[in-house]
Amino acid sequence: MITLTPRTNVSVTLTIITPVLAIIFTLFMGLIIFSSLGYDPIKSLYYFFIAPVSRPDQVAALAVKACPLIIIASGLVFCYKSNVWNIGAEGQLILGAVFSGWVALNFLESDSILLLPSMMIASIIGGLLWALIPALLKVRFNTNEILVSLMLTYVASLFIDFLVRGPWRDPMSFGFPLTPTYSDAGLINRIHIPFVGYIGQLHYGVLIALCVSIVLWFILMKMLSGFSIRVSGESPKAAIFAGFKPSNVTIMVMCISGGSAGLAGMIEVSANIGQLQPNISFGYGFTAIIVAFLARLNPLAAIPAGLIVALAELGGDSVQISLGMPKVVTGVFKGLLLLSLLAGETLNRYHVIINLNMKSTKQ
Amino acid sequence: MTEQSNNILLSANNLTKLFGDFTANNKVNFSILKGEIHALLGENGAGKSTFVKMIYGLLKPDDGEIIWKNNIIDLSGPKHARDLGIGMVFQHFSLFDALTVLENISLAMTGNLNLLDLENKIHNVSQEYGLQIDPNSRVYNLSVGEQQRVEIIRCLLQDPELLIMDEPTSVLTPQEISKLFDVLLKLSDKGCSILFITHKLEEVRSLTSRATILRRGSNVGTVNTSDNTAKSLSQMMVGHEVIDTNNKKLKINSNNSLLIKDLSRPAETQFSVSLKNINLKAKGGEIIGIAGIAGNGQYELMETLIGEHLVNDEQKIFFNNKDLTRLKPNKRREEGISFIPEERIGHATVSSFNLSDNFYLTDYINKKSSNYGIINSNYNKLMSEKIIKDYDVRIPHDNPLANSLSGGNLQKFIVGREISRNPNLLIASQPTWGVDVGAALEIRNQIVKIAEKGSVVIIISQDLDEIFLLSDLISVIYNGNMSKQFKREDISFEEVGLLMGGSSLENK
Numbered sequence: 038m039i040t041l042t043p044r045t046n047v048s049v050t051l052t053i054i055t056p057v058l059a060i061i062f063t064l065f066m067g068l069i070i071f072s073s074l075g076y077d078p079i080k081s082l083y084y085f086f087i088a089p090v091s092r093p094d095q096v097a098a099l100a101v102k103a104c105p106l107i108i109i110a111s112g113l114v115f116c117y118k119s120n121v122w123n124i125g126a127e128g129q130l131i132l133g134a135v136f137s138g139w140v141a142l143n144f145l146e147s148d149s150i151l152l153l154p155s156m157m158i159a160s161i162i163g164g165l166l167w168a169l170i171p172a173l174l175k176v177r178f179n180t181n182e183i184l185v186s187l188m189l190t191y192v193a194s195l196f197i198d199f200l201v202r203g204p205w206r207d208p209m210s211f212g213f214p215l216t217p218t219y220s221d222a223g224l225i226n227r228i229h230i231p232f233v234g235y236i237g238q239l240h241y242g243v244l245i246a247l248c249v250s251i252v253l254w255f256i257l258m259k260m261l262s263g264f265s266i267r268v269s270g271e272s273p274k275a276a277i278f279a280g281f282k283p284s285n286v287t288i289m290v291m292c293i294s295g296g297s298a299g300l301a302g303m304i305e306v307s308a309n310i311g312q313l314q315p316n317i318s319f320g321y322g323f324t325a326i327i328v329a330f331l332a333r334l335n336p337l338a339a340i341p342a343g344l345i346v347a348l349a350e351l352g353g354d355s356v357q358i359s360l361g362m363p364k365v366v367t368g369v370f371k372g373l374l375l376l377s378l379l380a381g382e383t384l385n386r387y388h389v390i391i392n393l394n395m396k397s398t399k400q
Numbered sequence: 401m402t403e404q405s406n407n408i409l410l411s412a413n414n415l416t417k418l419f420g421d422f423t424a425n426n427k428v429n430f431s432i433l434k435g436e437i438h439a440l441l442g443e444n445g446a447g448k449s450t451f452v453k454m455i456y457g458l459l460k461p462d463d464g465e466i467i468w469k470n471n472i473i474d475l476s477g478p479k480h481a482r483d484l485g486i487g488m489v490f491q492h493f494s495l496f497d498a499l500t501v502l503e504n505i506s507l508a509m510t511g512n513l514n515l516l517d518l519e520n521k522i523h524n525v526s527q528e529y530g531l532q533i534d535p536n537s538r539v540y541n542l543s544v545g546e547q548q549r550v551e552i553i554r555c556l557l558q559d560p561e562l563l564i565m566d567e568p569t570s571v572l573t574p575q576e577i578s579k580l581f582d583v584l585l586k587l588s589d590k591g592c593s594i595l596f597i598t599h600k601l602e603e604v605r606s607l608t609s610r611a612t613i614l615r616r617g618s619n620v621g622t623v624n625t626s627d628n629t630a631k632s633l634s635q636m637m638v639g640h641e642v643i644d645t646n647n648k649k650l651k652i653n654s655n656n657s658l659l660i661k662d663l664s665r666p667a668e669t670q671f672s673v674s675l676k677n678i679n680l681k682a683k684g685g686e687i688i689g690i691a692g693i694a695g696n697g698q699y700e701l702m703e704t705l706i707g708e709h710l711v712n713d714e715q716k717i718f719f720n721n722k723d724l725t726r727l728k729p730n731k732r733r734e735e736g737i738s739f740i741p742e743e744r745i746g747h748a749t750v751s752s753f754n755l756s757d758n759f760y761l762t763d764y765i766n767k768k769s770s771n772y773g774i775i776n777s778n779y780n781k782l783m784s785e786k787i788i789k790d791y792d793v794r795i796p797h798d799n800p801l802a803n804s805l806s807g808g809n810l811q812k813f814i815v816g817r818e819i820s821r822n823p824n825l826l827i828a829s830q831p832t833w834g835v836d837v838g839a840a841l842e843i844r845n846q847i848v849k850i851a852e853k854g855s856v857v858i859i860i861s862q863d864l865d866e867i868f869l870l871s872d873l874i875s876v877i878y879n880g881n882m883s884k885q886f887k888r889e890d891i892s893f894e895e896v897g898l899l900m901g902g903s904s905l906e907n908k
Contacts, residue, residue: 261764261773274747277708279761280730
C-alpha cells in the first residue's frame with residue numbers, strides 16, 4: 038500500500054525551492070533522453086530553454102504565447118476550485134472570437150475608440166453564454182459538465198468554420214475561408230515603449246492578461262463571492278451551512294471562466310490575426326487546464342505557470358526546427374517537465390508512506 | 401473442560417481497540433453460545449461497531465484475543481472470518497440495483513458455480529427459513545426488507561455458524577421486523593448463533609436470551625434479558641452517573657419565542673428518516689432538550705431548522721412571529737439565529753481554512769466583516785482572536801487552520817463564534833460530542849449563559865446526562881416523531897430512555 042499523508046507544516050523555503058529542484062531534475066532527465074537518442078544533450082537543452090528567450094523579441098513572443106494561457110487559466114481556476122470541471126474553454130474561446138468578430142465585421146469602416154471595448158465586452162458575453170449552456174444543464178438536469186462543455190467545443194469549432202466559409206466570408210478572399218480584415222480600430226496594438234520602440238510582437242493584450250489575472254485573484258481571495266467559491270470546493274456541506282447555494286456557485290464560476298476564455302479568443306484574433314479564420318487557437322483552451330493546475334489553482338501563479346508552459350511549447354518548436362528532433366520527443370520532454378513540477382508540488386505537501394505489509398491494520 | 405465452555409462458540413478476552421488517543425474498545429470480554437441469540441446493546445459511539453468489526457476481521461484488535469471454538473484466532477480479514485463460519489449483514493446493503501438477486505448472490509460466491517445450482521440452493525434456503533424471494537427479480541424492484549433478505553441469504557449460503565447483524569431493524573417496518581424475527585429464531589433453532597446489534601430495547605427482550613451492554617467502549621455487563629426490564633437495560637446503557645442538578649439557572653422573561661407547527665418532511669432516501677408533524681414551543685430563557693438515539697430524525701430536523709433543506713410548506717417555523725420556513729441559512733442568521741451543527745469539520749467549519757476565514761463563514765452577513773463584497777480580513781482576524789481568548793481555545797500558533805485544532809478546542813471556537821453574535825435563538829446539535837470533560841463544562845456554561853440573557857436555546861443531544869443537566873423542557877425524537885414536551889421535573893431518566901427506545905409511557 039502506498040499512501041499520501043499531508044505534511045503538518047509545509048516549509049516556506051522548500052515551497053520556493055521545489056520547482057527549481059523539479060526543473061533541475063527535468064534537465065537531468067533531458068540529458069539522458071536526448072543523449073540516448075543520439076542528440077547532443079547540451080545543445081538540445083540550449084535550444085529548448087535558452088534559444089527561445091535569447092533575444093528581447095523572443096521574450097516578447099513568449100509573453101504573447103503565454104497571454105491567452107494566463108487569461109484562460111485564471112478563469113478556469115474558479116471552476117476547479119469549486120469542483121466544477123469545465124473542459125470546454127477552447128469552445129468558449131472560439132465563441133468569444135466569434136462574438137467580437139461579429140461586432141468588428143459590422144463596423145469595418147469604424148475608427149471609433151469604442152470599437153475595441155465593445156468587441157471585448159462582446160467576446161466576454163460570447164464565452165460566458167457558451168459556458169452557461171453546460172452550467173444550466175448541470176444545475177437543472179444534473180448533466181455532466183465535463184462532457185457537455187467538451188462536446189460544445191466541437192460544436193463551436195464547426196460553427197466558426199461554417200461562418201468563415203459561409204455567411205461571413207470575405208468576397209475578396211479568392212475563396213479562402215477568411216473574413217474581411219478588421220478595421221484598425223478593432224485591432225490590439227503593439228506596445229510602443231518610449232526610447233525603446235516596439236519589442237517584437239509584444240502587444241497590449243499581454244497587459245490585459247496581467248490585469249485579468251490580478252483582478253481574478255482579488256475576487257477569488259479577497260471577496261465574498263470568491264470565498265463562497267472556495268468554500269464550495271473545499272466543503273460543500275459547509276457552503277450550504279453558510280448559505281451559499283451550490284447551483285449559484287456553479288453558474289458563477291462557469292460564467293467567469295467562460296467570459297475569460299472568450300476574452301482570450303478576442304485578444305488572440307485582434308492582436309495576432311486581424312480577421313476570423315477556421316483555426317484561431319492552438320489548443321489554448323486545453324493547454325490552459327495544465328496551466329491552471331501548475332499554478333496550484335491560484336490566478337496570480339497562472340502568470341509564471343503560463344510562461345513556463347509557453348516556454349515548453351516554444352522550446353519544443355525550437356528543437357524541432359534547429360535539431361530536427363521529432364515532435365514526439367519534444368512532447369515527452371514537455372510532459373516530463375510538467376510531471377516533475379506537479380510531483381514536486383505534491384511531495385512538498387505530502388509524505389509518501391510505502392507499506393509493503395499487506396496485512397496492515399489501516400482501514 | 402466444562403459443559404459451559406464446550407458450548408461457547410466465540411469469545412473475546414480483553415479486546416481493546418485504539419484510534420489514536422481514543423479508546424474505542426477497552427478490554428471487552430464477551431462470549432456467545434452455540435445457537436444463542438445475543439444482543440449487543442449500547443448508545444451511539446459506545447463501541448458496538450468497532451467490536452463486531454474486530455470479530456468480522458475488518459479491524460485488527462490492538463490487544464486481547466478472539467477465541468473461536470476454543471482456538472485463538474488471528475483474523476486476517478473478512479474472508480478469513482467467512483471461511484471460519486462468521487457471516488455479517490451490514491446496516492447498509494451492498495447490492496447492485498440493476499442486477500438480479502441471483503446475479504448479486506453469485507458475485508459473492510467463490511469457486512466455480514453453476515447459476516442453475518445456485519438458484520436451487522437459494523430456493524432451498526429461502527424455503528427452509530421462510531425468506532421468500534424471487535431469485536430472478538431485479539434488486540431495484542425490491543423493498544428494503546426484501547433487500548435485507550437477499551443479504552441474509554447470501555450469508556446463509558456460506559453456512560455460517562455465527563451471524564452478525566448490525567442494526568437490522570433500523571430500516572424495517574414493524575411487519576418486516578416480525579418476519580425477520582421468525583427467521584432468526586428458526587436459524588437459532590438450527591444451531592446458528594446470532595449476534596444482534598441494536599439500541600431498541602423492546603426488541604432485545606422479545607428476541608434475545610442474553611445481552612451484552614457496552615458503554616464508552618467498556619462492557620458494563622452481560623445479562624439475561626428475561627431477568628431485566630427495558631427500564632433496567634436502558635439504565636445500564638446510559639449509565640448511573642449522578643446528575644449535577646445544581647446547575648440551576650436564573651429564570652428570565654423575554655419576548656423571544658420559537659414555534660414549530662406540524663413540521664413534516666418526507667424521507668429522501670431509504671436511509672433517511674421522515675419528520676412527522678413535529679411541534680415545539682419555546683420561550684426566551686428556556687433551554688429545550690431534544691433527546692433521541694442517532695438516526696431517528698435529528699439530522700433531518702437540524703437541516704430543516706438551519707434552512708439547509710427547505711420544506712415545501714410555509715408557516716411551519718416561526719421565530720418572534722416571523723415565518724422562517726422558506727428562508728435560507730444566511731437569512732435566518734439575519735433574524736438573530738445561530739446554529740451549531742453536529743459535525744465540526746466539513747460542516748461547521750472548513751478544515752483547510754484558518755480560523756479567521758472560518759469566523760467569516762457564518763459572519764459574512766455582518767457589514768463589519770465584509771463591505772461591498774470585499775472581505776475585511778483584519779476585522780475577522782481580530783474577532784477570531786477575541787473568540788480564542790474569551791472561550792479559551794488552545795491553538796498551536798497564530799491563526800491556525802481548523803484541522804490543526806483538537807476536537808474540543810475547535811468545538812469551543814465554533815460555540816464561541818455562534819454565541820459571540822449574541823443570538824436570540826441558538827440551535828445546537830451534539831454540542832459536546834467527543835469533547836473532553838473540561839471543554840464540555842465550559843461549552844455548557846456558555847449555553848446556560850446565553851439562555852440567561854433571554855435567548856431561546858434548543859439542544860439536540862444523544863447524551864441524556866447533558867439533556868437533563870441543561871434542559872428546562874425535554875422532548876424525545878423517535879423515528880421522526882417528536883414526543884410532547886415534558887418539564888424536566890416531571891420525567892425521569894428511565895422514562896426518557898424508554899421513549900428513546902420507542903416504547904410509550906402509559907401513565908403520562
